[in-house]
Amino acid sequence: MSEEVNVIIGHLDANGFLQNSELHFSKGDFLKALENAKAALQIENKNIKACIIAGRSATRLKRFDESYYFYKEGLKIDPKNKIIAEELIDLQKILLDHFDKMGIEAKEQDYNAVHFCSQDVYPEDKELFLLEKEILETKYKLENRLPSMIVDPIKRKEAAQILMKAHKIILAGETEDAIKQCTIALDADPLNITARQLRARLNQEKGNIEQSLQDLYAIPKENRSVDIWKFGGILLHQLGLPVHAEFWYRKATTLSQMKDIEAAMMFQKVRAERIYGPLTINYPIKVNFTKYGRSIFATKGLKIGEIAFEDKPVVLGKLLQYKDISACDHCAASLLTPAEYFGEKYMEFNPPLRSLIKEKWPKDESVRCSCQRQVYCNAKCQNEAWEQYHQIICPNKNVHAHALYDLHDNAGYGLNKDGIREEIWVPQYSPILLARMWAMIVMEAKRLMRKNGLSQPTFQHWAKAKTSLRKFIVFGKSNVASKLPEVFNMMREIFSDCGDGVKYEITEEEFNARYYQATCNLQSYSSSLSTPIHGLLKNLNGVNGITTMILLKLTKEEPKVATFAGMFPLHASLNHACDNNVEIIDGLVDGRPGVYVRVFRDLNAGDELFTTYIDTTMPRKIRRAWLFKSFNFWCQCRRCQFEGDGPNICTNCGKYAQEDKKFQHCGKCKKAWYCSLQCQKEAWVKGHIAICQLQHSMVNPKTIDTDLQDSTSGKGKKMY
The missing domain is CATH 1.25.40.10 (Tetratricopeptide repeat domain)
Incomplete structure (x- = not known):
């Protein structure tokens, strides 16, 4: 506004x-x-x-x-x-x-998330790589390559003949004898790469991972094929050496010029495991990588109503429509006052009633920043915010930040380049959230800089400072900076001077990337489970009297709470399905507002957890068009596969009806149409039976939508 x-x-x-x-x-x-x-x-x-x-x-x-x-x-x-x-x-x-x-x-397109995934080396990987290298050299005594030698042609021919014998033995199922024959062949010709590769495969089958890896390491790097690099990645992963496993998979992917999709997928699986493994250790889930990107799977059976996992945000900000509702700007806790809850009638309450409210209302420990633009539930939150990001964008320290908070206060409206007031920030979430992402990076880079006694952050410092945001996918094709030029320039000015002579250059590429990172990952949530009203009712427990009874009657109405948008690392790995099996609800995580992912349908071990990005009560064709518009993918979930678009096309085979005729629909769900009884039977066996039995009581979590998420903006919260 x-x-x-x-x-x-x-x-x-x-x-x-x-x-x-x-x-x-x-x-x-x-x-x-x-x-x-x-x-x-x-x-x-x-x-x-x-x-x-x-x-x-x-x-x-x-x-x-x-x-x-x-x-x-x-x-x-x-x-x-x-x-x-x-x-x-x-x-x-x-x-x-x-x-x-x-x-x-x-038009519907095949989608494989691995094409959009980076295999960049992480900043801290250098240290981890050296640590793993020491383990390989000391524990497993690996030789990096074969010694230089000249092999007698007669020995080479002899080795080849022995290798042929080994292949015949393999066909007979005698793995141990085949390994011995490979060893004899290598004694004759140590440079025979085929024999080393074969022995490595056979040793892996026997569970001799170390011996298998020793053969691969002995092969000179220039002689390693795509399959050898990929095989090495598998072995290193089995030994619990993920950074080296990624190194070998990366080599395979590069050597194949990204044509070996399996190697690229394996790389991402290892990366997902090492990034998300520590986050899932206390939950019955794991994060894996599929063709649709990072995905969450149950590691045991889960029943309806169970909490699969909890999650807290890495960065958050209010939704603009809730900007005037009192809440902590750092943790999202409700700061509701009696006057806000009871409204004008609060002043008309009799003295005993007001006195009871004042006595039992939770103690107000809220504080404001000296800039008066941010409020916190207590001094702890204020200090955390200051140390993590706020000092970079505090208007008292950064004069350019006034424009940012004005834009927030005016719900996205400001002056365009022609001086005309219009909506220059379209998304529903506050632009302050976007600024906080950069401010977090700057603060961490400055900490690393000071730790090393430098006056400017190094490239390595900047790379490490982005670690906390690495868990969130980034994908978007259109140039958002050109669509939001005023906001782009505003951010450039704010971060042109971050104090201590440090600046962070926000290029168009950087602006687009962080915008899409936010837009693709945000989930809305609130402090609905823990408000001052909850505290009041708790404090009234055991307090008797007429005044208490009156007050209890006056607290029947649900309190208004501010809704925030947050980037949750585990939640961001959930994929969409129109027949979702989990729902996102408000929760308390470590005493602060967060989200719970609650099971919506019984799950078996190995089942993928699906949320929904949209209102799934809409017809199939509308759902899929909406998902394509907002998230740039055509939904292929079970429900979309076995529901139809209308009586003019067979849901099973795609055959079109004649102009003056319509196909018959399923007599139970009335959401699928078939050209014949045979097609209906085929669809039933394939999976329509499960969709037909659904009650379509779909849970529609609160999602963050933005007008700029058009068909070029990426696949929703996941870009994997």
Whole structure:
């Protein structure tokens, strides 16, 4: 919301803003219509007319995610509203038409996340590599290569004949004898790489990993094929030496010019295990890598209602629509006051009632930064925020940061390059979150710099400083910096002077990367499980009397809490399915707001955990189009495979019906259509039986949407 709106908000009621919105809409100024509708909702959040005009305006602006949000909010107020129901149908048609016009861009594409994954060496890997090398040399006595020698041609021929004999023995299933024959061949010709590779394979089958690896290490690097490098990676992984395993897989991938997808996949599997292994040690899950990227699997059976894992954010920030609700800017804890909860009637309470509230309300330990732009639940949070990021972007220390907080306070509105006030920050989450990511990097780099007694961070320092954000995928094709030029320039100015003569250059590439890293990984959450009202009720436990009874009746209403967007490392590895088996709920992790991932359907050991990125109550075609628009992938989940798009096409074989005919639908779920009884039977056996039996009580977690997440913006929260 612009400053202009904020200035006059006290002089207009919700109806005044609504009238302005309708006037702007009639004139075709949909941006101002949306702005005024939002202002009306800020004053009166259950104004259904404002929801409708906001939805219409957002649709005209092609901000479909936002439009859908306002219509859904309207349905919460009036679930049977015919206008919203009709306009939601129109919105779905517009969305499908939008994709039909995209033509080839919207065609279904094969997706393999490994193509988007980096195999860069991590900053700390040098030390780990040397440590593993010492283990290989001292514990396993590995020789790096064969000694230089000239082999007698007769011996070489003899070795080849022995090797042929070994192959025959292998076919007979005599592995031990085959190993002996390979050894005899190598005694005759130590340079016979085929014999070494074969003996290595045979030793692996016998479980002799060390001996197998010794043969591979003896082969000169220049003579190692893609298969040898890949095989070495497998052995090193089995020995618990992940950095060396990655090194060998990287060599295989490079040598094959990225054509050996198996080697690239194995690399990412090792990397996922070593990054996420420490995070999952206390949970019945593990993180693996599949063609869709990092994925979470159950390591034991889990029942409905069980918590699969908890997660806390690495970085967080408010959603802009909740910017005025009191909460700690560092940990998201609610800072609700009695006046905010009880409203105007609080001043009308009798003295005993107000006295009881004051006595039993949790102690307010909140503090503000000297810049007055950030509030914290206590001094501990303030100190943590200061040490982790805030001192870099505190307006009292960085004059350029005032513009950042103004942009936050005005809900994304500011002056464009022409001096005209408009919405220059489109996402629902605060731009402060993006700034905090860079500030965290700068603070860590400066700490490393000081530790080494330097006046400037080295390249290595900067690389290590980015470690905490490494767990989050980054993918996006469009140039966001060009779409958000004012914000891009603002961030460049803020980080041009980070104190102590240090600066962080935010290039277009860096801006795009961090923007997509945030957009692809954010999950919304709140402190709904732990508010001052919860504390009040706890403190009232055991307190009797009429005043207490009155107060308990007055606390029936759920308190308003600020919703935050957070980047959660484990949660970010969850993939989407329209028949999700887990749900994301608010939780308390280490005493602070976080998220719980709760089982939604019974899971067996080895099952993948799926969340959902969208509202899955929509028809299949709309769901898939929406997912493509927002996350750049065509959903191939079980439900999308066995539900159909309508009576004109067979859900099983894809055959089209004649113009004047329609196919029969499944008599039970009525969500699949078949050209014949044979197709129906085939689909039933393949998996439709499971989808048909679902009650379609899909859980729709709170997701972060942004207008800039168009079809070029990447595959949602995962880029693996």
